[in-house]
Amino acid sequence: MDTKFKKIVLENSDTIVQKWLDEIDAKKRGNYSASISNELFESTNREFVNIIFSSIKDQGKTKNLKEFAEKLINLGWKVSYITDGLQVFRRVTIDFILSQSEKIDTNYISQLLESVDGWVEPVIRQLVNEYSGNWENIVSLQRVALQELSAPLxxxxxxxxxxxxxxxxxxxxxxxxxxxxxxxxxxxxxxxxxxxxxxxxxxxxxxxxxxxxxxxxxxxxxxxxxxxxxxxxxxxxxxxxxxxxxxxxxxxxxxxxxxxxxxxxxxxxxxxxxxxxxxxxxxxxxxxx
CATH class of the missing domain: 3.30.750.24 (STAS domain)
Incomplete structure (x- = not known):
């Protein structure tokens, strides 16, 4: 991962996180379950953003992705929360980098944008794969249980x-x-x-x-x-x-x-x-x- 990109993101993490939280909160009102309390939504967002930033420190890898995906399934969250959240994070980060273009060498901007994709894309794939794998496992267990109870003689x-x-x-x-x-x-x-x-x-x-x-x-x-x-x-x-x-x-x-x-x-x-x-x-x- 590009060292300069990593430095820019980590030094401005508070600004990027706040912009991300604002956009996700706006999406929640239209796209996510109304039954989710504000407290749970905020705490889950904080956990989500911590996982995203831990991935940049760990070179795109984090041990918490599987546990986070399991938690979302148990809480009944949609997979769109993951995909939307990461796509919004990509956009917010790119917008912030472009807003700092006067302080950054213009020849270096395209390389920084590639670094954003190189950071976010693996996290998207890993989280979605963990979510899908856990969901399929739950569905499989439920199917077996239903089959056992489906038609007793x-x-x-x-x-x-x-x-x-x-x-x-x-x-x-x-x-x-x-x-x-x-x-x-x-x-x-x-x-x-x-x-x-x-x-x-x-x-x-x-x-x-x-x-x-x-x-x-x-x-x-x-x-x-x-x-x-x-x-x-x-x-x-x-x-x-x-x-x-x-x-x-x-x-x-x-x-x-x-x-x-x-x-x-x-x-x-x-x-x-x-x-x-x-x-x-x-x-x-x-x-x-």
């Missing part, structure tokens, strides 16, 4: 299991649902599987296609699917889309589906004057009408 009584689906179903998740469903049917020796879509916000053509495929796969290994949790708006959507769900039973609630599953496995609820408390409690826990 729950045995509720002999030969009857329930698979509650919650959230959006895409192609990747549908594949996991299919695998879990088939493995669970064999593991629990299920004759009937209740697929509960109460927690699925949208049932479109793709989602219905995945459900039909799952039901067909279950049928091929000797079990039957009952689709439950069909709300009125979902029923209307299915009709409007012309989706055929007539190949397997459907019920509006998990309770009704469970009663149907009992009938399909040769069992039924009768009023014998002495209720089977276990069955009654199970049906009550399923809710619905």
């Amino acid at each position: 729950i045995p509720v009584i002999d030969n009857i299991t329930v698979m509650p689906l919650i959230g959006t179903i895409d192609t990747e998740r549908a594949k996991l649902i299919m695998e879990g469903l088939l493995d669970g049917v064999i593991k629990h020796n299920s004759e009937v599987v209740l697929i509960d879509i109460t927690g699925v916000p949208v049932v479109d053509t793709m989602v219905a296609h995945h459900i039909i495929q799952a039901a067909e796969a279950v049928r091929l290994i000797g079990a039957t699917c009952i689709l439950v949790g069909i709300r009125p708006e979902i029923a209307q959507t299915i009709v409007n889309l012309g989706i055929d769900l007539g190949k397997f039973p459907t019920k509006s609630s998990l309770r009704k589906g469970f009663i149907k599953a009992l009938e399909m496995t040769g069992r039924r609820i009768v009023d014998s004057g002495k209720k089977d408390e276990a069955i009654e409690e199970m049906i009550d826990s399923l809710g619905g009408e």
